[in-house]
Amino acid sequence: MSALETLAATIAARRGAAPDSSWTARLLAAGPEKCAEKFGEEAVEAIIEAVKGDRARLTSEAADVLYHLLVMLAARNVTLADVLSELDRRKGTGGLQEKARRPRT
Secondary structure, eight states: OOHHHHHHHHHHHHTTSOTTTOHHHHHHHHOHHHHHHHHHHHHHHHHHHHHHTOHHHHHHHHHHHHHHHHHHHHHTTOOHHHHHHHHHHHTTOOHHHHHHHSOOO
């Protein structure tokens, strides 16, 4: 099992736990909107470190982004397996082709 799969399983296991038992349980109890807010905050922090060029800080912030992404997905009942299946579906399709296939909103 990869580190991401292990992390996703840990997050899933914390669903429904008492909010004072873990940070993950607290985030999930706060609802999808709070989980999305935290993901956005971490993404911005990662962007800042990428612009600064601090490799160690970027690595740390990227780990936070991945964690908060998985929590946000869990809050909306989207699993890592769902995301990986979507990536598998896209294999062999260029980014420009994939964007052209998406409905315009």
